[in-house]
Amino acid sequence: MTCAAKTCPSADAAHLDGAVMGLNWILLFEAYRYTTVSAATLSYYASPVIVTMLCPVFFHENLTKKQVLCFVMSTAGVTYCLYFSALKELRGQEAAILSYIDPAVAVVISVLVLGEGITGLQVIGGILIIGFAVWNEV
Template sequence: MLHNPYARFAFSMLIFGSNGIVASHIPLSSYEIVLCRTVLGGSCLLLFALWQHELGQLLHQGRRILWLLIAGLALAGNWLFLYEAYQQVGVSLATLLCYAGPILVMILSRFVFGEAFTVPRVAGIVLVTLGMVCINGVDFQAHGLSWGMACGFLSATCFAILVISVKKVQGLSGLVSSAAQLLIASVVVAIVNLSAPVPDIHLSLPAIGWICLLGFINTGFACCLYFTCIQALSAQTVSICGYIEPLSALAFSAIFLGETLTLLQWLGAVLVLGGVGVAELRGHRIHVQRN
């Protein structure tokens, strides 16, 4: 089955959609979870890139290597804020908040690359904005901007910076770019962890197993699947099948974590995912390292 690029891509999206569920079983802070994921996943991708003899591409980047460094910083921020949002507001809401990232990319692209605002893009921005109001409006009115909500928005912002930075880097395969981003991010996350207080933690064998699953399978293996099949698929196929990730994240969080959304929040979820879909399916899809 996994010889079929469609099956490989769909399977990788399902794996990515389970990230929040796997992380919920790891008794570490969000910073420590991200450190484990970047180190283990980055090591996997580095070994795979060495096996494919692709690392030499980095020697031809010149000044553009700065954009790769920025991408690594943005990836670190994207994951740090996302996993903190997982712990603060749950997998469902964190996933939906982060999915505002593609819309932020479209807005920033207007000023960074001079890309015009098309009717589908404007419609997508409006739909996502309405969806965010439905998802967070009641809580925001009652309690103000919570730290979990802020982390979700910051994760989306870092995602947008990540996409812009990756677009500035040319001549790198997705595999090499992702390996470099993960290893750069691991250094940043390690520094963040060193500056934070470290409680005494005794990891059980099951917890270590979940950490290995997140790093090796949900990051290393899934990214290898993603980048080895993506070139064989059309942009429209990638755009449509990409929605397996957030939809599976919502389903997994409901089944395994018992998280539920209100009717208004479900309406917001439809608006957010639909808005991104309207904007992306009629535009150009940018392929970057997945969250």
């Protein structure tokens, strides 16, 4: 596979991305030790909101009306209240399964609402992740 130097990330950038993602997960699980799961998870899921708000400022990206609508719908207080009030009633393993369903729902919505494409490998990956999470519960 070949690509222009401006569009292909270097191996160093890929390693840095992996390290930052690993640090992200370490900090999330450390937060679970110092606060409630719901507070840590709410803080963690606030990052897309922050990115959405800052990208137009720092990267001069324009938001379409559909993106603004999806942003408002996804950050509605009702959504968060329902999700996190449900977490209080669940065992840890059940809450973990919900954390796998969240990205799957995001993929489905991105395909159906935003018209984004999805590959067969992405579908297989999603099925494997949710399948093994459910299998762990059985």
